[in-house]
Amino acid sequence: MSKSAVVTGAGGFIGGHLVTYLRRHGYHVRGVDLKHPDFGPSDADEFVLADLRSFEDCREAVKGVDEVYNLAADMGGIGYISGAHASITFNNTMISAQMLKAAFDAKVERFLFSSSACVYPQHLQDVPSVIPLKEEDAFPAAPEEGYGLEKLYTEKLCQYFTEDYGFPTRSVRFHNVYGPLGTYDGGKEKAPAAICRKVANTPDGGTVDIWGDGQQTRSFMYVDDCVEGIYRIMQSDYSGPLNLGTDELVNISGLVDIVAEIAGKTIHKKFDLSRPQGVRGRNSDNTLLRETLGWEPGIHLREGLKPTYRWIETQVREAAPKQAAE
Ligand code: NAD
Ligand code: GDD
CATH class of the missing domain: 3.90.25.10 (UDP-galactose 4-epimerase, domain 1)
Known part of the structure; x- marks a missing residue:
């Protein structure tokens, strides 16, 4: 029997591409978002309009699926994320924490959280000839205000659910996707x-x-590499945070x-x-990604x-x- 997945944020950019990728790989896919995709119909088998700041909507979203790819977030480029700290941090905290709990309660097989390079400390990124960022560099913490702080917190929440309850989680730090x-x-x-x-x-x-x-x-990552990496990381056994970007x-x-x-x-x-x-x-240091997957973005x-x-x-x-x- 084919696997089933829910992709939240399926009305958005990466989520839309991931739906298409998973369908091509034989998955039955439920897409969930506040809105339908902006540029054409979704490839999802079913598409549910929902507000994932509501725990009830999170519970409905994950019902009966094997894998949860949580990509929903209040998100944008640097102009957007630096200008709306309160709403972005509140919205994303509600979505991420409740989606994780709903997925755990529903006993899904795996849960993937879309984190960001914005978790890394500002002082390690203060020159153009930056040293590529390794996963371990995230602590001691000094993330991007608001958006990056929530991503780092939710990574830790995923880690605690894995350590305390044995719940398989994945945290993927995307570097600027286009x-x-x-x-x-x-x-x-x-x-x-x-x-x-x-x-x-x-x-x-x-x-x-x-x-x-x-x-x-x-460094910028093409979206085809991004969805390939998401899938490979989900299928791997690695539960710690991983960079997903080019160098x-x-x-x-x-x-x-x-x-x-x-x-x-x-x-x-x-x-x-x-x-x-x-x-x-x-920039992204891909050493751990290469060691874990034997693969890295190549476009x-x-x-x-x-x-x-x-x-x-x-x-x-x-x-x-x-x-x-x-
Ligand atoms: P996007 O804005 O295109 O997609 C996010 C989707 O989430 C949107 O369609 C939006 O409607 C939906 N959403 C927001 N609030 C919601 C809610 N309350 N309930 C349901 N759906 C809601 O962004 P994207 O570029 O596709 O990003 C996907 C994920 O990857 C996000 O978690 C983002 O933080 C992360 N990320 C993206 C990049 C990048 O460069 N694109 C970099 C780092 C991390
Ligand atoms: N958005 C934008 N628009 N940026 C511009 C422009 C423009 O017209 N012209 C130059 N830039 C510069 C910005 O000033 C910034 O220095 C750089 O291009 C990259 O900007 P963004 O792509 O907007 O964001 P970012 O790389 O600083 O952060 C993004 O990537 C993170 C992951 O790597 C954001 O999208 C974050 O939300 C994301 O997590």
Whole structure:
């Protein structure tokens, strides 16, 4: 008989891709979210609208499934998460803690929590040529305010449920994920999607606004690698927190150059130091991931940005006549 899974946050970016991945791997999938996906129908066998800040909705969500992939969260890029500490921390605390308890009560086989590189201490990320972050670096703790603090707390809660009750949990620290079907405007978008949108909206020879001085660094993971990694980590026996990201470090100015090249445009950059910038540098140390899985994300930024840019460029082009008519 085929396995069954619930994916929460299935109306969002990574959750939507994970539903498709699990269906292709023969799972019966229940998708759960506050909303339907923004860019087309879900591939889930069943899709439930629910508010996972309610324990009753969490209980309903996990009924009768083998595996729980908890991706629901109040989430966005650095502009969003640094501007709404109270609501994000409250919402995500309610979702994460109650989903874990509901999954435990329902005796599901495995529970996966989507954590973040935002758990890492700010002072280890204060130069562009950052030393890649190892899992053990999360303590002594000094996470990103609000959003990162909740992720770190819930990782510990997962650890306690595993230690005290033998409940199999997984905590996965995603490093900045990008790809088609991700939010690209409205305020929650992250740098790769925002820059693709800005370049798509700019004529050849025009100027693009960049947050910060462009020297800040990140590693970015294509969404296909992300869902492959989620599945592999869930099937592994490893219950501690694991990085899931690439270690291909790029600065934001370099990211803009790659997008402009894919777009076939000459782009001038205007740097805006008044906008949110987050940490100065962030990279993933994949040693433990490699040791645990014998695998790590392998899709290079330039390759992943091609379909991402094409998709966002199409969205921007199709939205333009609609906006003009409004
Ligand atoms: P997303 O915003 O596209 O998806 C999250 C989904 O959760 C949304 O569809 C939202 O409607 C849903 N949600 C929010 N509150 C809810 C509630 N009360 N009840 C039910 N559903 C609710 O974000 P994403 O990029 O797909 O992120 C998925 C997970 O991965 C999140 O936990 C996020 O914190 C984590 N993460 C993502 C990244 C990244 O770069 N995308 C990085 C680190 C961690
Ligand atoms: N969002 C955005 N939009 N960022 C921009 C832009 C822009 O137009 N231009 C430049 N940047 C810069 C930001 O100033 C920041 O220094 C860098 O690009 C990356 O920004 P984001 O992608 O928004 O966020 P982040 O990498 O700081 O944090 C994200 O990744 C974490 C996991 O690695 C967030 O999405 C977190 O929620 C997530 O957990």
